[in-house]
Every structure is written in structure tokens, then in C-alpha cells.
Amino acid sequence: MFKASTTEEKIKEAAKSVFLSKGFSGCTSREIAKEAGMNVALVNYYFRSKNQLFLIIYQTVMHDFMLSMMEVFSTELSLKEKVSLLIDREYEFLTKHPEIPTFVLNEMARNKDAELQIHETLNNFAQTGVFVEAANAQMSGEMRQVDMVSLTMIIMANCQHPFMARLLTQQLHGMTDAQYDMQIIKHKEIIKSMILNYLFPKKSTNE
Amino acid sequence: MFKASTTEEKIKEAAKSVFLSKGFSGCTSREIAKEAGMNVALVNYYFRSKNQLFLIIYQTVMHDFMLSMMEVFSTELSLKEKVSLLIDREYEFLTKHPEIPTFVLNEMARNKDAELQIHETLNNFAQTGVFVEAANAQMSGEMRQVDMVSLTMIIMANCQHPFMARLLTQQLHGMTDAQYDMQIIKHKEIIKSMILNYLFPKKSTNE
DNA sequence: ATTTGTTTTAAACAAGCGTTTAAAATCTTT
DNA sequence: AAAGATTTTAAACGCTTGTTTAAAACAAAT
Numbered sequence: 001m002f003k004a005s006t007t008e009e010k011i012k013e014a015a016k017s018v019f020l021s022k023g024f025s026g027c028t029s030r031e032i033a034k035e036a037g038m039n040v041a042l043v044n045y046y047f048r049s050k051n052q053l054f055l056i057i058y059q060t061v062m063h064d065f066m067l068s069m070m071e072v073f074s075t076e077l078s079l080k081e082k083v084s085l086l087i088d089r090e091y092e093f094l095t096k097h098p099e100i101p102t103f104v105l106n107e108m109a110r111n112k113d114a115e116l117q118i119h120e121t122l123n124n125f126a127q128t129g130v131f132v133e134a135a136n137a138q139m140s141g142e143m144r145q146v147d148m149v150s151l152t153m154i155i156m157a158n159c160q161h162p163f164m165a166r167l168l169t170q171q172l173h174g175m176t177d178a179q180y181d182m183q184i185i186k187h188k189e190i191i192k193s194m195i196l197n198y199l200f201p202k203k204s205t206n207e
Numbered sequence: 208m209f210k211a212s213t214t215e216e217k218i219k220e221a222a223k224s225v226f227l228s229k230g231f232s233g234c235t236s237r238e239i240a241k242e243a244g245m246n247v248a249l250v251n252y253y254f255r256s257k258n259q260l261f262l263i264i265y266q267t268v269m270h271d272f273m274l275s276m277m278e279v280f281s282t283e284l285s286l287k288e289k290v291s292l293l294i295d296r297e298y299e300f301l302t303k304h305p306e307i308p309t310f311v312l313n314e315m316a317r318n319k320d321a322e323l324q325i326h327e328t329l330n331n332f333a334q335t336g337v338f339v340e341a342a343n344a345q346m347s348g349e350m351r352q353v354d355m356v357s358l359t360m361i362i363m364a365n366c367q368h369p370f371m372a373r374l375l376t377q378q379l380h381g382m383t384d385a386q387y388d389m390q391i392i393k394h395k396e397i398i399k400s401m402i403l404n405y406l407f408p409k410k411s412t413n414e
Numbered sequence: 415a416t417t418t419g420t421t422t423t424a425a426a427c428a429a430g431c432g433t434t435t436a437a438a439a440t441c442t443t444t
Numbered sequence: 445a446a447a448g449a450t451t452t453t454a455a456a457c458g459c460t461t462g463t464t465t466a467a468a469a470c471a472a473a474t
Binding site: 415416417418420421422423424425426427428429430431432433434436437438439440441442444 | 445446447448449450451452453454455456457458459460461462463464465466467468469470471472473474
């Protein structure tokens with residue numbers, strides 16, 4: 001695997017790695033410079049300050065994060081298939097980047113009134129038309145009457161939380177890393193059927 | 208409401224409040240002292256160091272957190288009723304202490320190989336006999352065949368995540384604090400029926 | 415009232431922080 | 445090869461960090 005060539009990319013890579021694992025308050029400028037294999041001053045020569053560098057990293061991470069949740073909505077599948085595919089993609093993404101949800105939520109909490117907003121990604125979300133699609137599916141009776149907020153919460157919770165609470169759950173059940181990796185694969189199928197059974201119940205009595 | 212009387216309790220209260228909202232790396236000793244209305248030296252006079260004080264706070268918080276998840280298991284209810292009551296209690300607890308899950312998971316990640324373990328609480332968990340109870344319920348066909356790890360994960364995810372991802376979800380859907388508070392009340396009932404429907408499905412064809 | 419012990423404070427400590435400066439090293443252009 | 449511009453470094457800046465010291469304020473006991 002080829003690593004970054006330019007100095008600027010080296011810094012970004014190092015910063016992303018360190019920020020993701022320790023958070024903004026949990027690391028130092030010198031730690032990032034060391035990870036990038038260079039002087040502290042050079043980091044600031046390219047990015048002016050720790051905070052400026054952080055903002056750039058945060059934006060790219062946030063963008064990837066939101067994109068992973070949204071690209072499914074642009075497909076031509078049925079709503080039920082979309083939900084199923086969304087869960088698959090989320091687990092795939094979070095297996096590669098398990099620290100991202102914790103990182104995003106922590107930094108949003110640290111920087112409440114500041115520039116860590118998500119307006120553009122939010123607009124893209126609305127433009128996919130998935131809201132209208134869900135409303136129609138509920139009207140026709142295909143889908144259970146669940147508001148979009150709770151729908152979002154259910155999917156996010158059951159996808160993200162297993163990766164966020166990994167340490168606690170492993171300790172709680174005395175599991176090794178490998179065991180937990182396998183558990184996650186099993187768990188994905190469980191929550192998928194739980195969610196789909198709930199959202200798209202089989203008609204029982206009438207019709 | 209009466210506040211703490213002794214100096215030691217004042218420090219503990221202040222430390223708990225600051226640690227919970229900002230985490231260990233996100234706050235300073237002087238900030239805790241200020242919150243307690245006193246000098247920095249006095250905090251160290253009672254607790255020797257920032258880390259020592261933190262460990263005491265972490266233990267009490269962790270204890271409360273685990274207790275909130277476990278006390279339901281000691282009741283004499285059926286397994287289905289236990290799950291239902293557990294969700295109620297979790298939402299009740301997390302409404303009062305919404306920062307605790309994030310705090311616990313963050314500090315576990317920061318202090319991986321260190322003294323933030325949970326062995327005693329873990330033993331109590333096994334002693335409630337809920338594992339045996341679940342195994343029996345699965346054998347008799349009363350409960351779906353879901354391993355205890357996934358069962359734990361499902362409940363934790365759907366209870367804790369709405370409180371952990373509050374800021375993100377509010378921004379995503381443009382909700383006020385009051386709106387989100389109401390959403391949580393609605394959401395609790397939704398995930399309760401989703402989880403119970405899944406774990407204890409109504410027999411359809413045979414019998 | 416004076417002594418003794420405890421609690422609280424102001425001030426200082428070395429170390430580490432984010433950031434800047436100025437000089438060295440390297441690359442570009444002529 | 446020399447000059448100029450760019451990249452990288454070592455060293456320092458002032459400030460904040462966690463922690464300690466020594467003295468002040470207070471309480472209790474003789």
C-alpha cells in the first residue's frame with residue numbers, strides 16, 4: 001500500500017489518525033508532528049494552528065460519515081431493500097472506520113456553538129427524496145407508521161452503537177477482539193431482521 | 208434543594224459535573240476547583256491529584272451506570288416483563304444522567320490498559336441468573352434464539368444511543384431541545400415494541 | 415490567652431502546551 | 445555556479461498545566 005507523498009498529505013494522514021483515536025483535547029500538536037515524522041513548526045507552517053488543522057480533518061471525516069449513510073438513498077430500490085442495503089453499507093463502513101461515530105459526537109459536544117455544523121450534508125439528505133418515499137410507503141400501508149426521526153434513530157443506534165461500545169461489551173462478556181469481530185457479523189443479520197420485521201410487518205389476519 | 212456541606216463533598220460534586228461534561232482530558236484542575244468555589248491546592252489537599260480524584264468519580268459513576276442496568280434482573284417478573292421494565296428503567300436513568308454512557312465509553316478508550324475495570328459489577332451481573340433464565344426461555348420456545356451478547360447489544364444500543372447522539376440527531380432534523388425530549392418519550396415505546404416483537408414473536412401457523 | 419492541630423490560600427515550581435522566529439537546508443530558476 | 449524562493453528545522457516565546465511549598469486563617473484544647 002502506497003503512503004502519502006507530499007508533506008501536506010502526510011500531515012493530514014497523521015492528524016486524522018491521532019484526532020480520531022484521541023480527540024482534539026486528548027492529543028498535542030507535537031504528537032501529530034511526531035506521527036507525521038517531522039517538526040512541530042512544519043505542521044503549523046502548512047496549517048497555521050492545531051485548530052485550523054482539526055477543522056479540515058473534521059470536515060472530511062464528517063463528509064465521509066454522512067456520505068456513508070446517504071448514498072444508498074440515491075439507488076432505485078424499494079424502501080425495504082434500501083433499509084436492508086443501508087444497514088449492510090453502514091456495517092461495512094464502520095468496520096473500516098469504527099472510531100468515526102464517537103469522534104463526531106464527541107467533537108460536536110466539545111464545540112457546541114462553533115463551526116462544526118453540517119448544513120450542506122443535511123441539504124443533500126433532504127434532496128434524496130427518501131422522506132417523500134417513506135411517507136408514501138406509510139400511506140399505502142407497506143410500511144409501519146414510524147416517524148422519520150425514530151426511523152433514523154433506530155438505524156443509527158443499531159449500526160453505530162456496537163462499534164462505539166466495543167470495549168464495554170467485550171469486557172462485559174469477556175470476549176477477545178476476534179470473538180467480537182465475529183459477533184458483529186452475526187449481530188448485523190439479527191438487527192437487520194429485527195428492524196425489517198418491525199418496519200415491514202407481514203399481514204396476519206385480514207386480506 | 209440542599210447542596211453538599213463538607214468540602215470533600217463539594218469537590219466531588221464539582222468534579223463529577225465537570226468530568227461528566229468535558230471528560231478527563233477536556234478539563235483542568237483549576238476548572239474543578241473554581242466550580243467547587245475554592246483554591247486548586249485545596250482539591251489536591253483532599254485528593255492528592257487530578258487522576259486520583261478522577262478515579263474516585265469514575266468508580267461511582269460506573270457503579271451507578273451498571274446498577275441501573277442490573278437491578279431489574281433481581282425482580283420476580285417473567286423474562287418478557289423484565290426486558291420491558293429494563294427499557295423503562297434505562298430511559299428513566301438516562302433522562303436524568305444522559306452524559307454517562309459517553310463518559311464511560313470515552314474514558315475506557317482513553318485508559319485502555321489501566322485501572323478502569325469493572326470486574327465486581329461484572330460478577331454481580333452473572334449472579335442474577337438472567338443468563339440461565341434466558342437459556343431456559345429459548346429452550347422452551349418462549350423466546351427467540353438470540354445469544355446473550357446480541358441481546359445485550361440490542362438493548363444497550365436502542366436505550367443509550369438516543370442520548371449519546373442527541374446533538375447530531377437534533378441538527379439532522381432541525382429539532383429544538385423540547386422537541387427532542389418529546390421524541391425520546393415516543394421513541395422509547397417504539398423500540399420497546401420493536402424489541403419485544405422480535406424477541407417474543409407471536410406464534411402464527413402451527414399450534 | 416496560648417498552644418496545637420487542621421483547613422485554606424497565595425505563590426511558586428518544573429514541565430508541557432500552542433505558536434512564532436530566525437536560521438539552515440533544499441529546491442528552482444537563471 | 446549563483447541567486448532567489450521555498451521547505452524544514454532548532455530554539456525560543458509566553459502561557460497554562462498539574463503539583464508542591466510555605467504561610468495564613470481558623471478551630472480546638474489546655
